[in-house]
Amino acid sequence: RTRIFSGVKPTGHLTLGNYLGAVRQWVEVDQHRADALFCVVDLHALTVEHDPARVRRLTRQVATLFLAAGLDPALCTVFVQSHVDEHTRLSYLLECTGTDGELRRMIQYKEKSAQAQAAGDGVRFSLLSYPVLMAADILAYGAHEVPVGEDQTQHVELTRDLAVRFNRRYGDTFTVPRATRPTLAARVMDLQDPTSKMGKSHGVSAGTVHLLDDADVVRKKIMRAVTDTGRDVVYDREAKPGVTNLLEILAACGGAGRAGRGEAVDPRELAGAYDSYGALKKDTADAVVELLRPLRERHAALAADPGHVDTVLREGAERARATARPVVDAAYAAIGLLPPV
Ligand code: ATP
Ligand code: MG
Numbered sequence: 001r002t003r004i005f006s007g008v009k010p011t012g013h014l015t016l017g018n019y020l021g022a023v024r025q026w027v028e029v030d031q032h033r034a035d036a037l038f039c040v041v042d043l044h045a046l047t048v049e050h051d052p053a054r055v056r057r058l059t060r061q062v063a064t065l066f067l068a069a070g071l072d073p074a075l076c077t078v079f080v081q082s083h084v085d086e087h088t089r090l091s092y093l094l095e096c097t098g099t100d101g102e103l104r105r106m107i108q109y110k111e112k113s114a115q116a117q118a119a120g121d122g123v124r125f126s127l128l129s130y131p132v133l134m135a136a137d138i139l140a141y142g143a144h145e146v147p148v149g150e151d152q153t154q155h156v157e158l159t160r161d162l163a164v165r166f167n168r169r170y171g172d173t174f175t176v177p178r179a180t181r182p183t184l185a186a187r188v189m190d191l192q193d194p195t196s197k198m199g200k201s202h203g204v205s206a207g208t209v210h211l212l213d214d215a216d217v218v219r220k221k222i223m224r225a226v227t228d229t230g231r232d233v234v235y236d237r238e239a240k241p242g243v244t245n246l247l248e249i250l251a252a253c254g255g256a257g258r259a260g261r262g263e264a265v266d267p268r269e270l271a272g273a274y275d276s277y278g279a280l281k282k283d284t285a286d287a288v289v290e291l292l293r294p295l296r297e298r299h300a301a302l303a304a305d306p307g308h309v310d311t312v313l314r315e316g317a318e319r320a321r322a323t324a325r326p327v328v329d330a331a332y333a334a335i336g337l338l339p340p341v
Pocket of ligand 1: 007012020021022147148197199200201202
């Protein structure tokens with residue numbers, strides 16, 4: 001059976017980008033057709049300046065939002081990365097497989113190390129090695145597919161390279177995974193700066209739609225989205241990044257009045273239906289509010305029952321551990337470590 005792994009870092013409140021680019025596919029498609037594991041990758045949140053209490057709180061919130069979005073623990077495994085030791089155990093072996101040069105080439109390392117320096121923080125060593133831990137997250141489970149937004153493509157490529165290299169050198173140990181991504185909204189852009197990706201840990205709040213924002217806040221953010229010069233509604237990432245972003249979001253919601261329930265539509269065709277930016281913004285705002293409404297309602301119910309979330313995470317960690325253990329043990333043996341005697 002196809003095995004799937006993916007995760008989200010507890011570095012901030014989940015965004016519309018996280019949902020459209022990743023979580024929605026997990027819920028609607030992946031958990032039904034594969035043996036899927038979804039992880040709150042908390043160790044990755046420690047690679048930049050962080051507040052311990054906030055990371056702990058956000059870890060619970062992300063897990064709760066996974067369930068609110070519709071991940072069903074009867075169909076898939078939901079767990080927290082730091083609850084399963086195999087991730088860090090395997091990560092070290094992959095540090096011994098990858099090179100300094102290939103890690104320094106990672107776009108996200110370049111961006112996030114520049115941000116850390118600009119903030120006057122040191123660049124943590126773990127920020128450089130982060131993609132190796134991510135490779136361990138994926139390879140420990142023998143995942144075939146990794147459903148992620150477009151920004152993670154390079155990290156999944158590195159994961160493939162490490163798996164292939166390890167297998168060649170030490171014998172067939174790892175499944176070589178591939179990234180999958182949604183056809184629409186694989187890269188939702190910031191509403192105030194439509195040339196950069198919407199992200200949960202940076203950018204101004206006005207540019208980022210959070211899944212738990214109140215309906216009127218969501219509406220306001222979308223109505224105030226930065227649009228482009230001119231007045232024509234055209235799908236063109238280069239010339240009209242702001243308008244194109246709204247068209248992608250609306251198309252991913254199935255178009256106006258579909259409340260996220262319709263099939264995704266072609267954003268180019270949608271463009272033809274609008275003769276003003278205002279009308280496009282209004283329909284996009286309505287569609288996103290409707291898309292998020294059930295999620296916010298389920299989140300409120302789940303947040304009132306933390307015991308349930310704990311149970312899901314405990315059982316998830318047990319299942320995850322049982323899956324990862326033999327793979328990581330095999331890697332330890334293959335690379336030349338004496339099994340415990
Ligand atoms: P951070 O700013 O801390 O990196 P993030 O919003 O980029 O936060 P991640 O935890 O790094 O979130 O990524 C979780 C998943 O969401 C990944 O699959 C990633 O590709 C996807 N994702 C993140 N941002 C977007 C976006 N703007 N559009 C589409 N997918 C996204
Ligand atoms: Mg990110």
